[in-house]
Amino acid sequence: MRIAVAGVGYVGLSLSVLLAQHNAVTAVDVVEEKVELINSRRSPIRDIEIEDYLAHRDLDLTATVDGASAYEDADLIVIATPTNYDPTKDFFDTSLVEEVIDLVLAVNPDTVMVIKSTVPVGYTQALSQRHPMAKILFSPEFLREGHALSDNLHPSRIIAGIPTGTDHTPELEQAAQAFTRLLAEGAQDTDIPTLLMASTEAEAVKLFANTYLALRVAYFNELDTYAAVRGLDASKIIQGVGYDPRIGSHYNNPSFGYGGYCLPKDTKQLLANYKDVPQNLIEAIVEANRTRKDFIADELLHRVQELKDAGNPHPTVGIYRLTMKSGSDNFRASSIQGVMKRIKAKGIPVIVFEPTLDDPDFYGSEVTHDLHHFKTTSDLILANRWDPELTDVTNKTYTRDLFKRD
Numbered sequence: 001m002r003i004a005v006a007g008v009g010y011v012g013l014s015l016s017v018l019l020a021q022h023n024a025v026t027a028v029d030v031v032e033e034k035v036e037l038i039n040s041r042r043s044p045i046r047d048i049e050i051e052d053y054l055a056h057r058d059l060d061l062t063a064t065v066d067g068a069s070a071y072e073d074a075d076l077i078v079i080a081t082p083t084n085y086d087p088t089k090d091f092f093d094t095s096l097v098e099e100v101i102d103l104v105l106a107v108n109p110d111t112v113m114v115i116k117s118t119v120p121v122g123y124t125q126a127l128s129q130r131h132p133m134a135k136i137l138f139s140p141e142f143l144r145e146g147h148a149l150s151d152n153l154h155p156s157r158i159i160a161g162i163p164t165g166t167d168h169t170p171e172l173e174q175a176a177q178a179f180t181r182l183l184a185e186g187a188q189d190t191d192i193p194t195l196l197m198a199s200t201e202a203e204a205v206k207l208f209a210n211t212y213l214a215l216r217v218a219y220f221n222e223l224d225t226y227a228a229v230r231g232l233d234a235s236k237i238i239q240g241v242g243y244d245p246r247i248g249s250h251y252n253n254p255s256f257g258y259g260g261y262c263l264p265k266d267t268k269q270l271l272a273n274y275k276d277v278p279q280n281l282i283e284a285i286v287e288a289n290r291t292r293k294d295f296i297a298d299e300l301l302h303r304v305q306e307l308k309d310a311g312n313p314h315p316t317v318g319i320y321r322l323t324m325k326s327g328s329d330n331f332r333a334s335s336i337q338g339v340m341k342r343i344k345a346k347g348i349p350v351i352v353f354e355p356t357l358d359d360p361d362f363y364g365s366e367v368t369h370d371l372h373h374f375k376t377t378s379d380l381i382l383a384n385r386w387d388p389e390l391t392d393v394t395n396k397t398y399t400r401d402l403f404k405r406d
């Protein structure tokens with residue numbers, strides 16, 4: 001099949017590589033640099049499997065900035081452009097998905113499009129009603145950044161959602177089956193659980209799955225807050241709780257809050273979708289994350305005050321990495337930034353160690369790549385995730401990474 005993929009970020013690039021093992025794939029992006037890197041078989045994002053597959057595997061993959069030509073020739077178009085939700089304006093920004101759909105409808109209106117971007121519940125159904133000619137499916141994407149291709153080579157499940165009651169519904173049911181087969185063909189596992197459902201249900205799966213993950217993070221973070229306030233060892237409590245097989249010892253490592261590109265926006269999106277539907281929990285998850293960052297900032301301010309009381313009039317706080325997880329190469333909406341904002345609001349000077357950031361300045365604070373300079377300048381270091389390179393400054397490092405992982 002000739003497949004065009006719109007947007008080569010984490011989602012689009014991993015799918016492009018996966019599908020290019022058995023199909024002719026054209027990956028489209030608006031950023032020329034990314035296109036050039038892919039055409040020279042290098043990955044614009046950090047992901048071991050993507051780097052390996054691009055360098056060493058036989059892939060039928062070309063990248064281009066010319067969306068119109070790519071979509072015109074395609075038998076199938078996968079859309080993986082960014083989406084956003086602005087809770088202050090209660091606005092779902094799906095404009096980049098629609099930009100691609102409008103272009104496809106102009107150059108190749110009969111082709112099936114599959115939205116892989118995360119969208120509000122009911123979006124694909126509404127879009128199909130707005131564009132009765134368009135053949136649009138929704139397929140939730142479950143990858144983790146840094147493991148994007150691996151998660152598609154070993155998918156936990158494959159889901160395709162079909163708008164209901166449209167002229168194209170029967171044809172789209174077949175297209176949905178064909179799409180799930182394409183994803184399974186590229187995977188290394190067999191017997192992957194596969195589900196077809198209404199597009200609105202598939203959109204709900206994505207938001208409810210991410211909101212559950214956020215709930216779990218928020219839960220263990222609140223457990224950790226409780227232990228800290230009561231002077232208890234949180235790691236012992238978490239271990240004791242996790243040995244119950246119904247709970248498990250995964251995804252339970254405290255942090256400064258859930259963050260990254262997806263969990264903050266998807267929880268808020270789901271909450272907005274609850275308008276007119278009774279709920280307490282979804283709102284509490286969003287609030288709990290805010291409370292956790294307030295608590296972490298307060299803990300830090302308390303330590304800063306101790307340094308002042310001990311005779312240091314202007315202690316500097318070092319932010320060790322802006323990234324969310326160890327091994328990550330981006331820091332979109334990372335929780336440490338929320339804590340940093342709170343302590344800067346109190347006038348505390350901050351220095352940032354972030355090797356992946358080339359700017360010398362981040363919101364008015366110095367950014368350094370020199371670890372020695374960072375350690376000597378910082379009176380107190382804040383690390384969402386521990387790294388062995390902090391071992392010599394353990395006594396001035398504040399982290400809640402109790403299990404030193406993920």
Ligand SMILES: NC(=O)c1ccc[n+]([C@@H]2O[C@H](COP(=O)([O-])OP(=O)(O)OC[C@H]3O[C@@H](n4cnc5c(N)ncnc54)[C@H](O)[C@@H]3O)[C@@H](O)[C@H]2O)c1
Pocket residue numbers: 006007008009010011012028029030031034067080081082083096099100116117118119141142143144145261262
């Ligand atoms: N990152 C994740 O872990 C993850 C997981 C599941 C779902 N999602 C969802 O998938 C979507 C994409 O996420 P991502 O992390 O891959 O985003 P990303 O920001 O890493 O990549 C998106 C890419 O789309 C490109 N783009 C923007 N406008 C375009 C256009 N008109 N035509 C072609 N390309 C265009 C951008 O230049 C960028 O390279 C989002 O809706 C996100 O919520 C992300």
